[in-house]
Amino acid sequence: MDTAIKFIAFDQLNSALDRISEQLDVWVPVASKDQKRVIQFAPYRPGMTLVLDHQTTLGPKQVVLPQVEALFRFDYRKSADEPSRQKVQLEDPHPPAPTLIFGARPCDVKGFLVLDQVFSAGPFVDGIYAARREQTLFATMVCGQQDSACFCSSVGSGPTDRTGSDLWITPIAAGYVVEALSDRAHPVMAWLQEAATELHVAAAGKVQEEAARQQVGNLAVDQCQQHFLQRFADTNYWQEVAGQCLSCGICTFVCPTCYCFSITDEMKDKHGERIRSWDSCMFFTYTLEASGHNPRPSRLERYRNRVGHKFSYFPEKYQGLIACCGCGRCIRNCPVSIDIRKAVQNLQGQNHACS
């Protein structure tokens, strides 16, 4: 098995991906046409220009947990032996194909570690998610582009966090140095032709050292579970941190760890699909009950729930794992610049401002 460290020169990136995409579905970060700052993961097609020097607007969450997916298709048909009755025929979705997510960031991958707890770690396993997750490889890139909204180091990750990745990409002056982190990565490594030289490896080492020195964010999260519960009923506090919330769904839709979904039957004539689609706890309808009662009637309760879920309820349920990857997307994209770091930091009664 070819496990040596590989090298992809900048001008060889597309031909390397051409080869890989013959074997696997490959998702890569690309800019929307003309909108250079809107970067999304999209299925790789030959000739695409990758954007690897920016965090994507949307993480790769949709590759494993699509915004809309059919759980099954159904068809009402007249029964042959009993014409007055209708039978329902069910059809499963197509099984997922082996997939490589190329160019994700450590924070993006950390997001999947959170989703795994809910969907595939048991005791209840979501078959559709688990099958797709099982088939997905991550080629993750060391991150050198933090901005003022990033705080991955604060939540147990960091620019060089390799947890959950299968391949590790380090950009150097001449191209990308690629290492295998898991056995699953070996076939992909074999499709890369050029071995890295000692110079490449040394340069990559420097880049990683530099990135590892970065302490991204200074949010203290120890004890936030308990502090949140103490703050729970402090309306003034929530007014202070989220009074300006507009109750839109941006923070949840761009979040790599938000997984709440809605299940609906979308039907036309006698056939249709049961689909799962992203929902958002910021929406009024998320908690609206059939009686008309809504236990979270205002945006303050909804925002409080978002903070509580990520920093208190989730760690309580899953061995202290915080359901936040520190990518900063919710902060960067919030129309009114609500800062979740501030909401969490001040829970703990340390009244210094976040940087």
Next chain:
Amino acid sequence: MTQSHDNPAHKQALTIVGFLCNWCSYGGADTAGVCRFKQPTDLRIIRVPCTGRMDPLFIARSLILGADGVLVSGCHPKDCHYAVGNLYARRRLEVLKRMLPFMGIDGDRFRYTWVSASEGQRWQQVVTEFSEQIRSLGPNPGVTGKSAAAATA
């Protein structure tokens, strides 16, 4: 409303949605029928209590989902059963008609007109003209196309 655009069989005949005011144009269409005036058969009529009931979104939705044409017809202005319903309606409908082409939807696929209950002949003329107009425009492509999210589902 059905998504007729994904059913190729529908493309043989035209799908024209007609929203007719109960008090005038619906009666006008009735008069045309009673008088045995020959009419094209592409129009599917939906009776509304008044053109003032017309949410411009009814029309937008029909055209987005691939209806080939939408015809709205009510009482003549100043002759509304509810006095002023069609006076509100004509502003809304005209604004929509001018806005559709901005979004890439042919404004000629939508027409609003006024036909009273006694004007059977005028109804025949309106519906014939509009059907011919839609026939010359051909099938409506709608705004079809699936987004990336749907394609992976």
Next chain:
Amino acid sequence: MNSDLRSELHKKAEQAWPDLELLIGWQAGYDDLHTTPVFIRDSAEISKLIWNPWCTQNLAVYVAKHFAASSGKDDKKIGVCVKGCDSRSLIALLQENLVARERFYIIGMPCKGIVDLRKLHALSGAARILSVQVNAEQVALKSAAGVLHFPLDEVLMRKCRRCRYPNPLIHDVLVGDPLTPRTDAHEAYNDVAAIERLSLQERLAFWQGELDRCLRCYACRNACPLCVCQDRCIAETRDPKWLTQYMHLPEKFMFHFIHALHLAGRCTECGECERVCPMEIPVALIKEALNKITLELLDFEAGLDPQRVPPLLTFDAGETGI
């Protein structure tokens, strides 16, 4: 310049405070390039207020949605800071009787334009922005790659470059001197006209390409000061069922038709829908196109005269041509 206006703002807020129970303004956000709305309930907090070319949020969004129903304690008012464009939103709310004028104390901020962060990021490329200095008409952008200088005009938001109302049209007090508007009505719809020059097929392709990115996060709707249905929006109800949960193009077109048509003759072009879109869809263009139509057809611009009734909420029996 800005620090002078800031202290003038503080002074005028202090003077007004005895009559206020609440003051809505802007405060510093998580970095120098971001501001966030602040709700001041204690006069000691007035010093948090800021005013600079980053004060982007339209605070009128909170007026009808949060406070329309609240009745003042001891006849005290709600203070709100508005730019020229924001003041039009307030007027539009007054035109529809969604808020009462006497409940509000309006602090008007004549505005030279707000910086578009996306344009700054486009100029800095991949390099992280370290700081930005705005001096009169010039901007100095310091990034990891060095310092760039360019005219302020180049990085203003699209709405600001076509702004006809830099001065608040309604206010109780003005902070700073009134400014001269930059465009006339004719130029204001240049962006709409550019799309109108495309063929029908090209226009459809343009909107297919743009709206395909829509996530239906509804930020454009929630950031809109005039989208007052909020939790009762037909985009989210299952009965009546206007939209499915699918993310197909017809769903996305339909949502934007719902949003835009409900703003026909009401939109004040504050541009918030477009600014907040994380997918950078130029959704404000749809509303601008509708405004151009209502201007040409019904001679109406929303948010100018509190006494006028929006044209689609009324009729004229005598009008001809439609």
